[in-house]
Amino acid sequence: MAFQTIGFIGLGLIGGSIAKKMKSNQPDIKIYATAHHKETIQEAYREGLIENNDLLPLSAFSDCDYIFLCAPVQRNLAYLRQLKDIIRSDCYITDVGSTKTEIHEEVIRLGMEANFIGGHPMTGSEKTGILSATNTLLENAYYIITPTALTPKEEISEFRDFVLSLGAIPLILDYKIHDYSTAAISHLPHMIAYSLVNLVHQIDDDKETMKTIAAGGFKDITRIASSSPVMWQNICASNREPLLSLMDQYLALLTKLRGYIDSSNEQALLSFFQQAKDYRDSITLPSVKSPTVYYECFVDLVDETGGIAAVAGLLAQYHISIKNIGIVNNREFEEGVLQLAFPDKQTLTRAKRLLTDNGYMVHER
Ligand SMILES: NC(=O)C1=CN([C@@H]2O[C@H](COP(=O)(O)OP(=O)(O)OC[C@H]3O[C@@H](n4cnc5c(N)ncnc54)[C@H](O)[C@@H]3O)[C@@H](O)[C@H]2O)C=CC1
Numbered sequence: 001m002a003f004q005t006i007g008f009i010g011l012g013l014i015g016g017s018i019a020k021k022m023k024s025n026q027p028d029i030k031i032y033a034t035a036h037h038k039e040t041i042q043e044a045y046r047e048g049l050i051e052n053n054d055l056l057p058l059s060a061f062s063d064c065d066y067i068f069l070c071a072p073v074q075r076n077l078a079y080l081r082q083l084k085d086i087i088r089s090d091c092y093i094t095d096v097g098s099t100k101t102e103i104h105e106e107v108i109r110l111g112m113e114a115n116f117i118g119g120h121p122m123t124g125s126e127k128t129g130i131l132s133a134t135n136t137l138l139e140n141a142y143y144i145i146t147p148t149a150l151t152p153k154e155e156i157s158e159f160r161d162f163v164l165s166l167g168a169i170p171l172i173l174d175y176k177i178h179d180y181s182t183a184a185i186s187h188l189p190h191m192i193a194y195s196l197v198n199l200v201h202q203i204d205d206d207k208e209t210m211k212t213i214a215a216g217g218f219k220d221i222t223r224i225a226s227s228s229p230v231m232w233q234n235i236c237a238s239n240r241e242p243l244l245s246l247m248d249q250y251l252a253l254l255t256k257l258r259g260y261i262d263s264s265n266e267q268a269l270l271s272f273f274q275q276a277k278d279y280r281d282s283i284t285l286p287s288v289k290s291p292t293v294y295y296e297c298f299v300d301l302v303d304e305t306g307g308i309a310a311v312a313g314l315l316a317q318y319h320i321s322i323k324n325i326g327i328v329n330n331r332e333f334e335e336g337v338l339q340l341a342f343p344d345k346q347t348l349t350r351a352k353r354l355l356t357d358n359g360y361m362v363h364e365r
């Protein structure tokens with residue numbers, strides 16, 4: 001993957017974050033970008049991120065080694081079609097869209113399979129725009145790669161290296177599996193959040209009692225309802241079938257739960273909640289399934305203020321850098337445990353020795 005001249009079409013939260021990380025990794029890289037609003041481009045130019053100070057016609061991307069499509073998914077499709085007759089034969093196009101089947105089918109239809117490699121960073125937030133973009137957004141996140149049947153093997157390998165250079169974790173997936181999986185873990189949760197917020201809005205009283213007392217639980221589960229409406233309208237249109245299937249399955253489960261409550265089936269309710277709790281508690285950092293990327297250990301936490309800070313401080317004192325950190329609270333470890341990930345085996349060994357010498361109980365899986 002030649003990294004000299006890069007194009008970005010769309011430069012918001014995701015495009016902007018990738019561009020910022022690329023520029024900080026390689027300051028001499030030349031990035032050209034266009035977006036919906038001129039102000040986005042002017043802001044990125046002011047920050048020294050891109051070479052152009054105004055919106056660009058697509059013809060300006062004819063010299064790019066790589067082009068990143070970072071607009072809403074259905075806009076990306078339109079740009080792909082227009083770029084077909086503009087790009088160099090050795091240029092690669094990638095995208096960051098939340099859906100993959102539609103763009104892969106368009107790539108096949110256009111005969112662009114040898115010039116395309118799909119991508120989807122599994123990170124982001126409800127925020128939008130270049131001002132929310134940071135060069136750390138991709139760190140420790142899975143970055144799904146969906147090659148075509150004709151993406152050259154060496155290009156897949158170079159793209160994996162590129163993902164690692166962003167601080168992310170590459171994961172190659174078939175695009176259809178991608179779309180069914182993301183419909184379950186991302187698209188359906190957004191639909192639930194949007195509809196729950198609308199329900200409360202519709203039924204709240206004149207004094208807005210519900211809105212006033214809404215506590216952490218409601219806020220946690222509905223944060224993503226503040227996401228971009230245009231982006232989500234595009235995703236629903238693009239991933240219609242998997243999303244409809246998941247919504248049907250979810251409605252059936254909700255109806256089952258309703259039945260347990262209606263019939264006061266305490267046993268069924270308990271096991272429904274326990275099953276969910278066990279599974280939810282077992283979700284840990286990405287590192288757990290990526291032993292080749294991270295080297296990790298688990299430290300028993302004393303239940304007192306500053307427990308985490310003490311561990312982090314001790315490691316910092318000995319210049320041991322932590323790649324990722326999280327709290328695990330599940331059946332495997334009865335008590336609260338601090339999960340620490342290190343960049344290599346040697347650092348892990350040093351960290352374990354230091355922590356053990358200082359009285360901490362350290363486990364490895
Ligand atoms: N927001 C998130 O958490 C994540 C989003 N994605 C995907 O990344 C892509 C971009 O999303 P964000 O960066 O979050 O959105 P954003 O709203 O922050 O940025 C979108 C960018 O696309 C540009 N844009 C919009 N319409 C355009 C058009 N017609 N022509 C040219 N540029 C246009 C905007 O000017 C802006 O620069 C989407 O395809 C989304 O599905 C992927 C992972 C996470």
Ligand SMILES: O=C(O)C(=O)Cc1ccc(O)cc1
Nearest residue numbers: 098122123124125126186224
């Ligand atoms: O804000 C959150 O928690 C998200 O879930 C962000 C997100 C949105 C869309 C994606 O395709 C991937 C990640």
